[in-house]
Amino acid sequence: MQKPAGTHTHKSYLTGFVLALILTIIPFALVWAGALPVMATLIAIVVAAVAQMLVHMYYFLHLNFRTTPRDNILALAFAIVLICILVGGTLWIMFDLHYRMMG
Amino acid sequence: MAIADTHPAHEEPAVHLGGGEEFEEREFGFWLYLMTDAVIFALLFATYVVMSGNIAAGPDAKSLFSLPHTAGETLLLLCSSITFGFATLASLAGQSGRVIQWLIVTMLLGAGFVAMEIIEFAGMISAGAGPGTSGFLSAFLTLVGTHGLHVSLGIVGIAVMAVQVSIKGLTNPVRSRLYRLGLFWHFLDIIWIGIFSVVYLPGVM
Numbered sequence: 001m002q003k004p005a006g007t008h009t010h011k012s013y014l015t016g017f018v019l020a021l022i023l024t025i026i027p028f029a030l031v032w033a034g035a036l037p038v039m040a041t042l043i044a045i046v047v048a049a050v051a052q053m054l055v056h057m058y059y060f061l062h063l064n065f066r067t068t069p070r071d072n073i074l075a076l077a078f079a080i081v082l083i084c085i086l087v088g089g090t091l092w093i094m095f096d097l098h099y100r101m102m103g
Numbered sequence: 104m105a106i107a108d109t110h111p112a113h114e115e116p117a118v119h120l121g122g123g124e125e126f127e128e129r130e131f132g133f134w135l136y137l138m139t140d141a142v143i144f145a146l147l148f149a150t151y152v153v154m155s156g157n158i159a160a161g162p163d164a165k166s167l168f169s170l171p172h173t174a175g176e177t178l179l180l181l182c183s184s185i186t187f188g189f190a191t192l193a194s195l196a197g198q199s200g201r202v203i204q205w206l207i208v209t210m211l212l213g214a215g216f217v218a219m220e221i222i223e224f225a226g227m228i229s230a231g232a233g234p235g236t237s238g239f240l241s242a243f244l245t246l247v248g249t250h251g252l253h254v255s256l257g258i259v260g261i262a263v264m265a266v267q268v269s270i271k272g273l274t275n276p277v278r279s280r281l282y283r284l285g286l287f288w289h290f291l292d293i294i295w296i297g298i299f300s301v302v303y304l305p306g307v308m
Contacts, residue, residue, distance in 0.1 A: 002119060002120040002121055002282075004195055008191070009192070010189070010192060013185055013188040013189065013192070014185070017185045020181055020184075021181065024174075024177055024178075024181065027299075027300065027304055028170065028173075028177075031307060031308055041308065042305060042308075045304050045305070046300065048300070049297065049300035052296050056184070056289060056292060056296070057293070060185075060188060060289040060292070061289050071131060075131075075134060075135055075138050076138065078138070079138035079141050079142060082142055083142060083145040086142065086145055087145050087148065087149045090149040090153065091149060091152060094153045095153075
């Protein structure tokens with residue numbers, strides 16, 4: 001049975017909202033201003049996206065290691081492994097193929 | 104729990120999320136569904152990244168995407184996430200009226216998002232950038248369209264939920280459905296983070 005987490009408060013939701021907003025504004029501002037080189041901007045976008053996903057998981061989905069049932073955490077971990085293999089494998093094969101066909 | 108104690112309870116306050124022990128399996132099952140949905144989106148993302156360069160002499164991402172438009176959509180969805188959160192808090196405090204009010208606000212924000220997306224797609228298709236134009240556009244419209252379809256179904260779900268709360272009150276089955284719908288809605292916002300980070304931001308650079 002799932003008990004309410006420590007993040008089930010108005011203050012906590014607002015904290016999550018402000019953090020998410022900041023982590024949205026940073027990549028949009030970087031792209032809009034074009035101040036950094038392309039590679040640095042892409043890295044900043046990825047870091048901000050991962051950070052914001054974690055913020056959403058903690059503050060909005062209330063995932064944590066105390067109140068979230070163990071099975072839910074395991075299913076999430078399994079899905080993340082699966083996604084890494086599928087996405088990583090797809091990109092590896094397709095871009096290697098592209099490289100060999102064009103090169 | 105502290106949450107239940109700090110709010111005046113008009114109906115019985117919940118000490119558990121969702122509908123309690125009898126709905127445990129459904130709630131876990133729904134979580135498994137979300138994980139499989141995440142895998143579907145991950146593959147659509149992978150397809151998009153592979154296809155994003157194949158514009159077949161058609162329009163490219165830079166000429167089609169608008170940064171302010173995407174920022175607007177992002178803001179609507181983020182605001183709808185927190186308003187659903189307030190509906191969840193109201194349900195934990197047993198305030199069914201508040202739950203309905205926040206659900207209606209969430210629904211309006213979600214509808215605003217879908218409207219912006221439809222305007223974007225309609226503009227693209229009328230400018231000759233339909234899904235048949237290039238591999239890039241096929242992959243783009245499939246990925247973003249699938250997300251938009253999820254959000255549209257979520258809006259229908261929220262409408263049904265608001266009616267159920269008003270008719271049945273915050274009974275255990277209703278609480279369980281509200282909890283699962285909330286997971287779905289917040290999950291879609293997480294997918295959107297991926298969409299603006301992988302599709303729109305690199306696209307306009």
